[in-house]
Amino acid sequence: MLINFNLTPIEEIVPWGQPGSHSLHWFGLTYGEYWIQAGDAALFEYSDHARNAGAKRYCDYQVVRLYEDLMEILPSILEPVPEPLVPYICGEPAKAWQNAYDAWRDRSDDVLDTDYFCEVADAAVAWSGKRRLDSTYLSPSANIAIWSDQEHVHIEWDNRDRHFDGKPAWSAVLGSYQMPRDEFIEEMKSFHVRLMDQMAARVDQVVAGRLPSDIQIDLPGLVREHEQRGRSLDSALRFVPQTDWQQTERAIREILMARGGV
Template identity: 50%
Template structure:
């Protein structure tokens, strides 16, 4: 596994705002491309069709968005999923469960006691919470699941329904890969420090006056934010998630046993 990225050259970074009120921030300065290599598969690599209609080879967005989302997920990814619940999260059975849960939510919203409805909804939803990588800011998005057991982190992707003009948007259509937990952590750490190091160089250039004078940027805030972001990986790794798995399983079983009201 390798999380790759390329920052857009500083002179080509497009500032935000109107022509008379242009600005940039730490977030905006991370503009670039990113992709994740998993063996022979690359997540966030656009298909040949997508490239013919205007996409680049890889996802074109602020790198820190991927960085923030993965670090936000990290505590949940590294909390092992109990073996009995894997079938409700992973693979085809996971898809079937999500369809069942969605039907149940629609059926029961007006029938079940409100407190009980939301209790079951929240508990059942905690199984997948923060285990799907958010990419809703992309059009189309990518469907990527990351979870772990006691030994490995499993990465699954299913982009078979992600299309542009009816044709596949991503080269990574469907598959999965598992890697040892410690290797996954090492790559997340590597990604973090590679981004921080490259941004340190970029900030030094900005402080030295590399941006056009018409682009506003708060240099003091920029440097302070960089200092704060340096600790993001350490903070994410130290954040321990404790899901009440027994309660989650009971909620899932209750939903699974419920009859479909619409068919009655």
């Protein structure tokens, strides 16, 4: 299974707010642990060093945050990256490109027309940013890219610079994994169904009075939000990005040509 999670028992979830004004909501009720099993590598699994220092085995946070971030980038993940652009998102060449872009950005900031600068910068890197799984809410975060070609979805990670007290924070330091596109879509559907089914049961428990009486919760709003969340996957799968790949290639070429003499 690609996406794995465990919801914390409802009675163990710490409510939001201060004593006397405790509250919970759909987002907060998804608190638990999660990880991505990419072959033999477990992404969002802390290293032995971090765990010996007190970290749990897997990331503990609201599971829906991972779900939201995956749904947000899913349309871009499933938009195939043209072969000439693969080196700008994959492996060591992508790291070299990022360094070149950073150098160009730092030197160009005071030289180019602002509107033109933003246009070139956006065309050059926005597409790859839409294929990176956000985890900036974690400290340290994990560096994970997910993208596809015509046949496969690729998951790549490079956490060599993500440290906990000077040592690697994550068990998965550097690597990649791929699966057929159809299989990846089925994994996204599985994650969606499992999370929504477990949250449906949790919503029923809350409506039935499972939470302590001093925790405020908008019950009608909770039910409405669950119904809305249930439509997230269909919306993500229906949306088809229209990236201007020619503009992207032009912007990258311009930056690479200019980086030595802007």
